[in-house]
Amino acid sequence: MSKNNTLKKHKNFLFRDGDYTWLEAKAGCQTLNMELAVLSTTIDHNDAVNYLYSNNFNPNGIWIGLYSDLDNNASQFIWINGVPVMSLDWTVNEPNDEQIRNQSTCVRMKPSSQYALDDVKCTDTSPYLCTEGSAPSVYTTQSSISLPIRTVILLECPYFSLWNITNVQWQRKTSQETVILDHLKDFSMYGGGTITNSSLIITSLDVNNDGLYRCFVENKFGLGRGEDITVTTNPEGAAPLVYITQSNVLLPVRTKIVLECPYYSLGNITDVHWQRKTSNETVILDHSKDTNLYNGGTICNTSLIINSLDLNNEGIYRCFVGNEFGLGSGEDITVTANQGIPIIVPTTTFYDVNVSATITLTCDAYGYPSISNQYWTRSLGGSTVILKTSSMYLDITNASLSDSSNYTCYVENAVGSKKLVYSVYVNEAESLCPCVCDSIANQNLSHYSFDELKIILAPVTDKLRQTLSVDTSTLSSAIYKRTCMQDDRPSSKRIGYCGIGFLCSVFSTLLLIDITSFKCFGTFK
Known part of the structure; x- marks a missing residue:
């Protein structure tokens, strides 16, 4: 089957027949102002199946917008619009990406198996299914924040969108009202919340900032929204706020890993420790005892350093930071040793x-x-x-x-x-010059004094002196001291002539002065 322009369009779906790689299919949907089909819910999947059945499409397989990322985790599948993967309807013995090592895999629907899913090489060719573009996916990394007044707070709004963002806004909800924040009008209270910086900054927390905050991100296909973040003022102080910048770490064995533990605290830090959890146990790491395995995890350096990753280091790590008001806890960081060739x-x-x-x-x-x-x-x-x-x-x-x-x-x-x-x-070893002292080399001279050694070695040193001595009168330096060297260069000749002329003029002047003096003396007499 060769590439063609056969399009079958539905109000939510569009089917294109032909032979396309997964990347070609993704680009083809985007040129139609759509995206490769995202079937993240059972309803979406059933709607797509009904559409394909009703139009009697029955190719060997149909590309959809699901793939595995080799750079992160080849066994973890991702929807192209960033929507979390909840559950997937795979065909029997699928996914089997372990049979396709060292490369990412892409997913297609298999009509011969009731349109269940099958992962194959992304370079294979199939028809593809597009859906209308989707609104941005907005993630929430914070759920509640309780800090003292006058604290600067950053509310994050990470998102994913295949299409350009047209608007970002934050909503604040209290028991009395729900308002859309305008950072241009309320710049003294808020910052950020724009297309270029989606995070919201509360410049100085007070009771007027308490409430439920939610981030909204919009593109041409709709509005994505995050979860509520509860912000409250703690008049007495609060435990440290611990941020997590990593969630999963997958690296080869013997790799040195740094697990970061950034935090915010108005009070002095009194305690920092890390916890490691496995299926068998939960332990508090003691860097003073486990120096071969770990470093850091202290008040001076909150980050935990795993010196050399191996199977014994795998687990779920969590950082705890304490001050006089309480103990702050970060989110879990999963550390896994990556399988790979030696x-x-x-x-x-x-x-x-x-x-x-x-x-x-x-x-x-x-x-x-x-x-x-x-x-x-x-x-x-x-x-x-x-x-x-x-x-x-x-x-x-x-x-x-x-x-x-x-x-x-x-x-x-x-x-x-x-x-x-x-x-x-x-x-082949290079031969050295023959030694003139073979007879002496075989003797044990360690028990002789220095004066005795001078007498024993005298014949050898005399012979060396005769061999190495040079008649200095035959050296070029001695010969050239007594011999004028001829130099035929024109510049040298001109310099010589100038020197001769200068000397002659000096002597002529002196002679002229003497003759004049002699005449004057004769006249005086």
């Missing part, structure tokens, strides 16, 4: 040595899942020979010219394999 620690891979040298090639590797196999090979005469297995070291002792070759370390785990090539060049 990683080989960078090391020297080029060796240039002389004959008889000893070399140790090191191939230190790690991974999750753990290493299942490790071995060394050598390129020899166009073939590959396995030298050693189950070792991170390969020793080449008493190296010879025939040991010059490429050596390769292979490391494997359940996910895949990694290799590192080492180049070894063995050179």
